[in-house]
Amino acid sequence: MPRQGGNTSLVPDHVWQAADALYMRFAAPVPIDDIFIEGIEGVAFNRPRLDGADAIIAIEAMSVPDLAGRDITATIVAGNAFIESVYG
Numbered sequence: 001m002p003r004q005g006g007n008t009s010l011v012p013d014h015v016w017q018a019a020d021a022l023y024m025r026f027a028a029p030v031p032i033d034d035i036f037i038e039g040i041e042g043v044a045f046n047r048p049r050l051d052g053a054d055a056i057i058a059i060e061a062m063s064v065p066d067l068a069g070r071d072i073t074a075t076i077v078a079g080n081a082f083i084e085s086v087y088g
Contacts, residue, residue: 010076010083017067022057029053032078039072
């Protein structure tokens, strides 16, 4: 069972949306197992694809919403650690 901790390497430096994907950039590459996104109805977020220090999360929806200014909660899991943060 993952434990919540103060692992600051799991906190993204920058979060943004580009087209049909949500991006999270970390200070350095992190061995992320999964990122769970909550807060947007009718939208599914796929398991992240890692590209260096970026986690790229594809958005699936009938109509992809603009996430700018909307609160989302991200639970980032890496091994037996996790951190939960709100962005918006």
